[in-house]
Amino acid sequence: MSDQAPSVIDFGILDSYRALQEEDQPDVVTEFIDLFLSDLPQRLQDLASAVSAADPARVRSAAHGLKGSAGSIGASALAELCARIEALGRSGTMTGVSELASGVPQESARAVDALKTLRVSASN
Secondary structure, eight states: OTTSOOOSOOHHHHHHHHTTOOTTSOOHHHHHHHHHHHHHHHHHHHHHHHHHTTOHHHHHHHHHHHHHHHHHHTOHHHHHHHHHHHHHHHTTOOTTHHHHHTTHHHHHHHHHHHHHHHHHHHTO
């Protein structure tokens, strides 16, 4: 599977959260999805702002934050894209950052769509 693109959502990560579910408590996966969805707009804005400012250190930091958030919810493809952007920022270059960053909104939208679908099915 290493030659394939990462999936939109890694269900194994969400399943590991389900293992933490306590009886008669709110759905833990729904709570994690809601947290990701509420934080995402600011994380996307931070990355876009850093790219616009052409500041490699800010790009690295913003991409790192979004990568961690995406990875923790299982948004594997988004996390991988952010890891590539983070690496460029870490190297101190802006070469290629704009091109990679231009794919973040679409990949984020794919993750959001998948997570919203999961959220609806989890609450039914």
